[in-house]
Amino acid sequence: MTLMSDPAALITNDWRIHGSVYTDPEIFALEKDRLFHGPWLYVAHESEVREPGDYKTTYAGTQPVIVARGADDGELRVLLNRCRHRGSMVCQDESGNANYFRCPYHGWTYRNSGELRGITYDDGYAGLEREQLGLVRMPRVQSFAGFVFASFAEDGPSLEDYLGNAKPYLEIVSQQGPGGIRLSAGSHRLTYKGNWKLQVENTIDNYHFGFVHRSFLEVLADRIGEVPPIVKNILQNPEWRTIDLGNGHSVHEFGDPHTGNNQGQLGDLPFNLIVFPNLCFVGAQLRHILPRAADRTEVRLYPILHEGESDEDNAAILRVHEGFYGPAGMGGVDDIEVAFDRVHAGMEATEQDWLIMSRGAHREQPGEDGTLIGHAADEVPQRAFYRQWRKLMGGAQ
Amino acid sequence: MSATDTGVASESAVRAVEEFLYHEADLLDSRRYEEWLALYTDDAIYWIPQGDEPDHVHHVSIAYDDHRRLHERVLRLASGFAFSQDPPSRTCHVVGNVRVAGEIDGDLDVRSNLVLAEMRRGVQSVYAGQVTHQLVPTGGSFMVRRKTIRLINSDIPLSNLTFLI
Amino acid sequence: MSAPHRRNGAGANGGRLELTSEFASVSVELDLTANGPRLRIENQQNRRVVYLDPLELASLTWLDHESLGPFLDPSRTGWSSHEGAPDDADV
Numbered sequence: 001m002t003l004m005s006d007p008a009a010l011i012t013n014d015w016r017i018h019g020s021v022y023t024d025p026e027i028f029a030l031e032k033d034r035l036f037h038g039p040w041l042y043v044a045h046e047s048e049v050r051e052p053g054d055y056k057t058t059y060a061g062t063q064p065v066i067v068a069r070g071a072d073d074g075e076l077r078v079l080l081n082r083c084r085h086r087g088s089m090v091c092q093d094e095s096g097n098a099n100y101f102r103c104p105y106h107g108w109t110y111r112n113s114g115e116l117r118g119i120t121y122d123d124g125y126a127g128l129e130r131e132q133l134g135l136v137r138m139p140r141v142q143s144f145a146g147f148v149f150a151s152f153a154e155d156g157p158s159l160e161d162y163l164g165n166a167k168p169y170l171e172i173v174s175q176q177g178p179g180g181i182r183l184s185a186g187s188h189r190l191t192y193k194g195n196w197k198l199q200v201e202n203t204i205d206n207y208h209f210g211f212v213h214r215s216f217l218e219v220l221a222d223r224i225g226e227v228p229p230i231v232k233n234i235l236q237n238p239e240w241r242t243i244d245l246g247n248g249h250s251v252h253e254f255g256d257p258h259t260g261n262n263q264g265q266l267g268d269l270p271f272n273l274i275v276f277p278n279l280c281f282v283g284a285q286l287r288h289i290l291p292r293a294a295d296r297t298e299v300r301l302y303p304i305l306h307e308g309e310s311d312e313d314n315a316a317i318l319r320v321h322e323g324f325y326g327p328a329g330m331g332g333v334d335d336i337e338v339a340f341d342r343v344h345a346g347m348e349a350t351e352q353d354w355l356i357m358s359r360g361a362h363r364e365q366p367g368e369d370g371t372l373i374g375h376a377a378d379e380v381p382q383r384a385f386y387r388q389w390r391k392l393m394g395g396a397q
Numbered sequence: 398m399s400a401t402d403t404g405v406a407s408e409s410a411v412r413a414v415e416e417f418l419y420h421e422a423d424l425l426d427s428r429r430y431e432e433w434l435a436l437y438t439d440d441a442i443y444w445i446p447q448g449d450e451p452d453h454v455h456h457v458s459i460a461y462d463d464h465r466r467l468h469e470r471v472l473r474l475a476s477g478f479a480f481s482q483d484p485p486s487r488t489c490h491v492v493g494n495v496r497v498a499g500e501i502d503g504d505l506d507v508r509s510n511l512v513l514a515e516m517r518r519g520v521q522s523v524y525a526g527q528v529t530h531q532l533v534p535t536g537g538s539f540m541v542r543r544k545t546i547r548l549i550n551s552d553i554p555l556s557n558l559t560f561l562i
Numbered sequence: 563m564s565a566p567h568r569r570n571g572a573g574a575n576g577g578r579l580e581l582t583s584e585f586a587s588v589s590v591e592l593d594l595t596a597n598g599p600r601l602r603i604e605n606q607q608n609r610r611v612v613y614l615d616p617l618e619l620a621s622l623t624w625l626d627h628e629s630l631g632p633f634l635d636p637s638r639t640g641w642s643s644h645e646g647a648p649d650d651a652d653v
Contacts, residue, residue, distance in 0.1 A: 053627075071627035093584045099627040100634045102585050107636045111628070118635025123643035185457045186447065191554035215478040219469045298554050303457050315454045319461060323469075327555035328445065328460045330473050333481035336556060341518070 008394030011386050015358035015379075019347050022195040027393075028294035034392045035277045036061025040142070040149040040162045042279035042288060043067050043078055045302070047146065047182035053097040053112060057081055059290050060138065060150060066091050067148065068112040071099035076143065078150040079114045079135040090135065101135075110135050145174040146181070147279075165245035165369055169273045172257055173281055176269070177306025183286060185318055188301040188326035192336050194344035196278065196291035197385070199299055202339045203280040203287065204242060204252045204272045204381040206234040207359065212338045216324065216331045234376045242380035244364070244372040248276025248388025250381035265324075267304070267317030274381055276388050284321050295344065301325050301332075357382050406497035406505065414507055414532065415495045417539045422490035425561055430471040433561065437541045438533060439464050444545045445562065448552045459551060459558060470561065479559070486517040486560040492528075504542055505532040511546065513562060524562070525549050580606070608640070 007030060010018040020027055041060045044067040048056045055068040064081040081089050088105040091098075100117060102109045107120040114134040119125065138150040142159035147170060149159050160167065174181055192199075202208070210217065210231040220228040233240050239255040252272040254260030260270040267284035274280050280287040290298040303321045305314045324331035347353075360378025367373045374380035406414075424433040437443070443466075444451075445459040453461045462470065473479050494510040507530040515522045531543035546562050578591040587606035592599060593613060600613040614622075632638055 091584065096583050098583050098585055099630075100585075102634075102636070107641055109634050109636055111631070111634075117631055118637045120636040120641030121643045122637040185455060188447070188457060188459075189552065189554040191556055212480060215473045215476040215480075218476050218478070219473050222469065222472055223465075311454050318453070318457050319466075322458060322460060323466060326457070326459055327558040330470065330479075330559070333557050333559045334479065337481040337483070 006394065008390045011390050012354075015356065015361050015383060016354040017357050017386065019350060019353035019355060021389075022197060022343075023294060023347055023350075025294045028195075028291070030393060031291070032062055035389070036063075036291070038151060038153040038156060039277060039392070040140075040151050040159050041277075042147060042275065043150050044076075044148045045146055045181075045183045045286065046076075046143060046148060047184060048095065049076065049148075051097065053099045054095070055091060055098065055112060056095045057091050057093065058288070060152070062291060064089060065138065065150075066101075066135070067150075070113050071111070073113075075113070076141055076148055077113055078138040078141050078148075080138075082136070083108055084116065084133045084135065085119075145170045147174075162247060163275065164247045164249065165371060166247075166249040166251070166273065166275050169251055169257060169271060169281075170275075172271075173269060173273070173286075173304070176267075176304060177308050179306075179308030181304050182307055183302045183304065185303045185305055185314075187288075187303075190299045190301070190327060190332070190336065191292075192297055192299075192340045192344075193295055194297060194340040195294060196289050196297040197389075198340045198343060199287075199289050199297055200274060200278065200280065200385060201382050202335050203274055203282050204250060205339075205379075206240075206242075206252065207377040207379070208335075208339065209234060212334050213331050215334070219330060237376065240376040242360075242374045242376060242378055243367060244374075244380050244384035244387070246370050246384075248274075248385055250274045250384040252376065252381065266320045267306075268320070269304070274385065276385060283325060284317050285325060297340075357386065410505075411495070411497055414497055414505065414539070415492075417532065418492045418495060418507070418509055418530070421541075422492050426488050426490055428474075428485060430474055430561065434467055434471050436539075437464060437467060437544075441467065441541055442543050443467055444543070445558070446545070446547060446551060451547070459548075459555075474559075474561075481557055481559040484517065486515045486557075488516075488560060489514045501531055503533075505530075505534070505539070507532055511562075515560065517557065524558075526551075582606075 007027060010021050043058055043060055043065060044056050049067055049069045052069055052071050052074050055066050057064065057066055059065065060078065066079045066081045068077055068079060069075070070077065081091055083090050083103040083105060085103065085106060085108050088103055090101050090103050090110070099112050100109055101112060109117045111117055114137050116130045116133045138152055139154045140151045142149055144159055144163055144167065163170065217228060217230065239253070241253055243251050243253065245251055254270060257271050261268055269281055269284060272280070272282045278289040278291070280289065284304055286302040286304060288300045288302070290300065292298055303318055305317060322329060327333065357379050360374040360380060361383065363378070364372040364374050364380060372380060421433065421436060441464050443460065443462040444453060446453065447457060447459050451458070474482055491512045492509050494508070496508045498506045498508050500506060509528045509530070511526055511528045513524045515524065526546050526548040529545045530541055532539040533542050578589050580587065580589050589604045589606060591602050593602040598615065600615050601619060602611060602613055604611045637643070
């Protein structure tokens with residue numbers, strides 16, 4: 001199969017997915033262009049860059065960026081973290097406060113809005129157009145419900161249009177505390193040898209819960225004195241449903257999206273949400289999935305704290321989060337072992353290289369606003385993701 | 398200046414502390430988790446902070462476990478379904494630089510360094526850090542009221558720390 | 563990105579405040595050696611010092627960050643081709 005001739009053909013109409021989607025470096029290179037260029041990419045929550053001069057460093061796709069709040073105008077800008085001179089990264093710290101940035105290599109100095117302020121020993125240059133040599137800005141930066149996104153494309157749908165049916169869920173996330181939310185507790189950092197899309201798929205995948213997380217179910221049973229009804233709910237509760245929200249986004253509801261709760265764990269969100277391509281909300285965290293290579297992924301988990309609640313209550317949210325998630329968590333690392341490491345290893349057997357992503361495809365029900373609704377353990381979120389993936393990778397806008 | 402210099406802990410007390418830490422390391426390397434848990438008091442805290450300025454109230458930790466959670470960890474590891482420890486990590490804890498730094502409410506404030514080699518699925522990793530124990534003298538030996546492990550790699554992307562450190 | 567390490571921070575040592583970011587490190591303290599109080603600011607990386615009197619300090623409250631631009635332009639301060647290289651380590 002010549003993969004590059006038509007990447008969209010790597011996903012069949014009866015929902016088989018070719019393994020190269022997860023393993024081929026050429027597909028990864030094309031994703032950098034088609035998925036991580038035009039679409040809106042999550043970069044920060046407003047609470048991470050509150051004051052003028054505040055900045056955070058992160059990645060937009062695979063490109064290192066600086067999210068900076070303007071010193072004088074308070075505007076949020078997203079700048080490529082790369083000096084225009086000889087390419088050095090300009091800001092090293094994860095976060096800080098600086099109204100000007102000075103590159104460590106030769107001292108070139110930029111305003112935190114990107115403009116080049118000055119060059120050391122500038123008589124060494126003739127005819128350099130400084131106005132053209134500011135840190136490259138992502139042309140569009142917009143915020144919705146406190147979540148900041150940016151796009152490399154000059155034109156295209158607004159963030160609100162892009163988020164579409166995911167918007168109400170993002171609003172609910174932003175209202176988890178009496179005064180809103182903040183991401184001030186840092187983040188867990190995980191890495192695995194495998195494709196980034198494995199982590200996206202695993203975010204809403206109730207089908208695996210009873211198998212991979214059996215040991216956690218036993219922990220819960222020991223804790224509460226009875227078998228928790230999670231698997232029963234997954235299989236039988238009609239209020240637990242997966243929804244293709246359109247534009248690649250999806251959600252799993254545990255009943256009412258304002259009040260649902262899957263395990264009764266403090267701080268857990270009332271639903272799990274995937275915002276295409278690489279932003280997720282699950283448990284009590286915001287999950288930012290960073291593709292590093294076709295077979296290397298970094299995942300950052302930001303616990304969501306509640307503004308207006310006590311330190312004690314927020315610390316309790318952290319303790320619950322740490323119980324399942326993070327490198328020592330009793331749940332998430334089982335996903336790394338089974339859903340990522342063992343999948344990556346198994347997919348070296350390429351003689352027959354098709355995966356099956358058709359669970360529940362025969363029973364998706366149309367909902368309002370172009371949504372599709374399925375059962376809790378159906379692969380609706382995965383198909384939602386790949387519908388958009390196929391559209392963008394096939395060259396459609 | 399260590400407690401031995403000030404006379405708070407005698408040489409034999411320091412030796413007893415060292416033997417205890419070696420015993421704890423032994424239990425962990427042999428995966429005798431129930432016996433290991435029995436070394437911990439009911440009000441114990443086992444803490445692996447993340448980052449340079451650990452603050453478990455305002456900042457996420459790798460682990461901040463009370464006795465209940467330690468019990469759950471041990472339960473999970475014994476369940477046969479902890480896939481992230483299937484097969485289980487082989488570990489070798491090397492404990493060194495042991496000092497008795499003083500006392501905390503009658504308990505011993507013990508500092509040590511840890512270098513831990515871990516092998517799993519064909520990959521060998523090394524973890525290292527500064528460890529503090531708060532030890533309660535108990536029946537000729539000790540129990541652990543608090544163990545804090547400051548790994549030097551606590552804030553880089555990690556894959557699997559589900560074995561007990 | 564490599565492991566983050568805390569450079570950002572502020573500390574106090576007696577009456578001396580220190581502020582550090584990944585780009586600079588300064589100490590700030592009250593100076594009483596002149597006929598009136600001044601603020602002594604020292605660049606920890608090249609030991610340059612400036613003293614500001616209360617009127618100068620008051621005028622700074624009119625500042626916007628853009629107007630500091632000429633001082634942040636390295637070709638006008640420590641790294642000017644016309645002045646030659648500074649004696650001490652560059653900042």
